[in-house]
Amino acid sequence: MILKINNLHSTVDGKTILKGLNIEVKAGEVHAIMGPNGSGKSTLANIIAGKEDYEVTQGTIELNGENISELSPEERAHAGVFLSFQYPVEIPGVSVTNFIKTSINENRKARGLEDMPAKDMLQKIREKSELLEIDRKFLSRSLNEGFSGGEKKRNEIFQMAMLEPKLAILDETDSGLDIDALRIVANGVNKLKSKDNAVIVITHYQRLLDYIVPDFVHVLYDGKIVKSGVASLALEIEAKGYDWIKQELENLV
Amino acid sequence: MKYTEDDLKEELKTKQYEYGFYSDFESETFAKGLNEDVVRAISKKKNEPEWMTNWRLEAYRGWTKMKEPEWANVKYQKPNFQEIAYYSAPKKNPKLNSIDEVDPDMLATFEKLGISLAEQKRLANVAVDIVMDSVSVATTFKKTLAEKGIIFMPISEAIQEYPELIKKYMGSVVPTTDNFYAALNSAVFSDGSFCYIPKGVKCPMELSTYFRINEGGTGQFERTLVIADKGSYVSYLEGCTAPQRDENQLHAAVVELIALDDAEIKYSTVQNWFPGDANGKGGVFNFVTKRGLCETNAKISWTQVETGSAITWKYPSCILKGNNSVGEFYSIAVTNHFQQADTGTKMIHLGKNTKSTIISKGISAGKSQNSYRGLVQINSRAENARNFSQCDSLLMGNECGAHTFPYIEVKNNTAQIEHEATTSKIGEDQLFYCNQRGINNEKAIALIVNGFSKEVLNKLPMEFAVEAQKLLEISLEGSVG
Numbered sequence: 001m002i003l004k005i006n007n008l009h010s011t012v013d014g015k016t017i018l019k020g021l022n023i024e025v026k027a028g029e030v031h032a033i034m035g036p037n038g039s040g041k042s043t044l045a046n047i048i049a050g051k052e053d054y055e056v057t058q059g060t061i062e063l064n065g066e067n068i069s070e071l072s073p074e075e076r077a078h079a080g081v082f083l084s085f086q087y088p089v090e091i092p093g094v095s096v097t098n099f100i101k102t103s104i105n106e107n108r109k110a111r112g113l114e115d116m117p118a119k120d121m122l123q124k125i126r127e128k129s130e131l132l133e134i135d136r137k138f139l140s141r142s143l144n145e146g147f148s149g150g151e152k153k154r155n156e157i158f159q160m161a162m163l164e165p166k167l168a169i170l171d172e173t174d175s176g177l178d179i180d181a182l183r184i185v186a187n188g189v190n191k192l193k194s195k196d197n198a199v200i201v202i203t204h205y206q207r208l209l210d211y212i213v214p215d216f217v218h219v220l221y222d223g224k225i226v227k228s229g230v231a232s233l234a235l236e237i238e239a240k241g242y243d244w245i246k247q248e249l250e251n252l253v
Numbered sequence: 254m255k256y257t258e259d260d261l262k263e264e265l266k267t268k269q270y271e272y273g274f275y276s277d278f279e280s281e282t283f284a285k286g287l288n289e290d291v292v293r294a295i296s297k298k299k300n301e302p303e304w305m306t307n308w309r310l311e312a313y314r315g316w317t318k319m320k321e322p323e324w325a326n327v328k329y330q331k332p333n334f335q336e337i338a339y340y341s342a343p344k345k346n347p348k349l350n351s352i353d354e355v356d357p358d359m360l361a362t363f364e365k366l367g368i369s370l371a372e373q374k375r376l377a378n379v380a381v382d383i384v385m386d387s388v389s390v391a392t393t394f395k396k397t398l399a400e401k402g403i404i405f406m407p408i409s410e411a412i413q414e415y416p417e418l419i420k421k422y423m424g425s426v427v428p429t430t431d432n433f434y435a436a437l438n439s440a441v442f443s444d445g446s447f448c449y450i451p452k453g454v455k456c457p458m459e460l461s462t463y464f465r466i467n468e469g470g471t472g473q474f475e476r477t478l479v480i481a482d483k484g485s486y487v488s489y490l491e492g493c494t495a496p497q498r499d500e501n502q503l504h505a506a507v508v509e510l511i512a513l514d515d516a517e518i519k520y521s522t523v524q525n526w527f528p529g530d531a532n533g534k535g536g537v538f539n540f541v542t543k544r545g546l547c548e549t550n551a552k553i554s555w556t557q558v559e560t561g562s563a564i565t566w567k568y569p570s571c572i573l574k575g576n577n578s579v580g581e582f583y584s585i586a587v588t589n590h591f592q593q594a595d596t597g598t599k600m601i602h603l604g605k606n607t608k609s610t611i612i613s614k615g616i617s618a619g620k621s622q623n624s625y626r627g628l629v630q631i632n633s634r635a636e637n638a639r640n641f642s643q644c645d646s647l648l649m650g651n652e653c654g655a656h657t658f659p660y661i662e663v664k665n666n667t668a669q670i671e672h673e674a675t676t677s678k679i680g681e682d683q684l685f686y687c688n689q690r691g692i693n694n695e696k697a698i699a700l701i702v703n704g705f706s707k708e709v710l711n712k713l714p715m716e717f718a719v720e721a722q723k724l725l726e727i728s729l730e731g732s733v734g
Contacts, residue, residue, distance in 0.1 A: 072688065074689075077690060091701055094700055102696065106690075
């Protein structure tokens with residue numbers, strides 16, 4: 001089991017966002033989380049990554065059987081959690097290469113390893129940038145500064161490829177992407193999938209799921225997973241929207 | 254006859270004076286206070302010719318009529334100038350017998366800066382073995398310079414040995430009456446460096462005060478004069494990344510650069526004086542006047558990394574007198590805790606087709622205040638003058654301040670002036686992004702700050718740049734909780 005979230009409740013600025021969320025993600029699986037605006041999708045991503053503004057009031061988050069709820073964001077990263085940000089930040093003057101190099105070496109340091117030799121680093125950068133059809137010039141630009149929406153997302157997936165996380169969470173990675181960029185990004189993710197890692201795709205739309213086919217689809221609504229199914233559920237949502245699910249819930253009550 | 258290592262050791266034992274020791278004056282310190290007799294006595298102590306004594310006296314008389322400037326954006330208790338001793342023998346730190354006796358904090362800092370063991374010993378004033386790297390370096394260095402006709406010596410010696418050069422150039426760029434601190438320095442300056450590069454000579458190495466072993470005691474009223482004769486080139490490094498503690502609270506240095514036709518001077522400074530403790534107690538007041546004069550086709554480039562001092566008041570400037578001359582100013586000023594910096598430059602365009610570039614990076618943390626103050630002046634005869642200024646401020650936390658005071662005076666309508674300014678803050682989002690990639694806050698701040706300062710760090714000589722980069726990290730340690 002890569003990720004196990006049990007009865008998770010959380011608040012931000014005193015407002016309750018998650019209200020008893022459960023999810024289990026096994027190695028080799030791709031899970032999609034869908035849901036209307038404000039249902040708590042991005043909150044979930046940030047909570048797993050350990051953002052401080054979010055307070056966990058109840059429940060546990062386990063990664064590979066270990067409770068990570070009390071770990072700092074960097075410790076979670078060292079344990080193998082990767083978040084592809086919906087809005088990646090700019091860091092002027094720090095090149096894409098320098099950033100990823102620092103990131104890789106900090107992760108290695110946490111595991112008691114030496115810095116990656118420059119030759120290996122360059123080799124790896126070359127390999128992964130080719131995978132994502134990233135131009136060499138792009139690598140020397142300042143991180144996310146002046147990047148188009150597509151470039152930002154491609155850079156996130158490039159970092160994911162470099163870091164080889166256990167659990168990758170893609171937060172609205174499809175937003176701001178044109179169809180070609182979407183295909184490249186999805187293709188990259190598919191190639192990085194393995195029997196040892198897992199991917200959670202957070203999205204509004206079915207579109208991305210045409211390319212990254214999920215094993216399971218969950219609908220998040222009002223801080224809980226209210227419906228789970230296989231890939232066809234996403235298609236159903238695409239066709240009918242969320243109202244029918246809300247209706248089902250009300251009928252239950 | 255072959256010059257051997259043993260000869261070298263012997264030379265070093267016997268000829269200390271050549272390296273600028275002042276063993277004669279060791280035990281003496283004047284009583285506090287300043288008047289004409291004190292100025293005369295300083296001059297006499299240094300065995301100066303009469304013209305030098307008179308020059309000092311004139312400066313002193315000018316100073317008595319001047320007021321301490323108050324326009325800078327800094328607040329401090331003004332020094333009582335009659336409570337300062339104006340002549341004291343170069344301060345001798347106690348000699349230590351081994352590196353184990355050095356303050357562990359200091360050693361930790363050296364470690365972080367990546368300073369070699371030999372260098373650590375030198376800085377901490379540990380008695381060094383006679384076989385030591387820097388000694389032979391210094392000697393080789395001296396020989397190379399002599400072959401090229403380059404003069405590099407304490408200014409007190411130059412006054413004795415090259416009076417004509419001193420008479421001609423000292424005070425020619427920063428007149429004794431220039432400002433309160435410059436006048437004070439002119440009256441009482443203790444020592445400093447003198448450098449002359451002959452016509453057409455490219456100085457083959459970075460000239461560094463590092464190689465002048467007596468550096469220690471001359472800090473308080475330091476005077477530097479660099480003359481690059483026609484078509485020559487020199488890169489000069491001042492200061493040191495290692496932390497420098499000093500009992501003297503007031504420092505008022507003067508630096509004059511003269512670049513004659515087609516000459517180029519690159520002057521790099523790393524200033525890391527004691528900034529005071531985390532509560533704002535103590536720390537050096539650094540009131541410096543630095544100015545360079547460019548003749549035709551000449552170029553002067555100032556690069557500074559300012560991380561120390563409680564108060565910094567400093568405006569390395571260029572007078573672009575000759576046609577086609579170029580002035581550059583690249584600056585990183587870091588303030589943390591209760592530090593205050595008011596620093597920037599003046600670019601005075603007098604000649605035609607003169608060009609200046611100003612890149613200023615201010616980084617404020619803690620409760621500090623960091624101001625950029627710059628003047629770009631285009632005079633009426635300066636046809637086609639161009640200036641580009643960029644002033645960026647980076648804030649950390651909510652209690653510090655960044656200020657920009659650009660002054661632009663244009664008296665010729667062919668001038669092209671560009672000014673850009675930005676202010677940004679190290680955001681929680683940036684930190685979280687780095688954290689998520691496995692980078693902790695301390696490392697993240699270092700990364701962000703170095704990215705912010707990159708354009709200026711790139712201007713420093715390579716070895717200096719690496720140390721300066723680490724210095725920025727150390728200066729900002731603990732600034733984000």
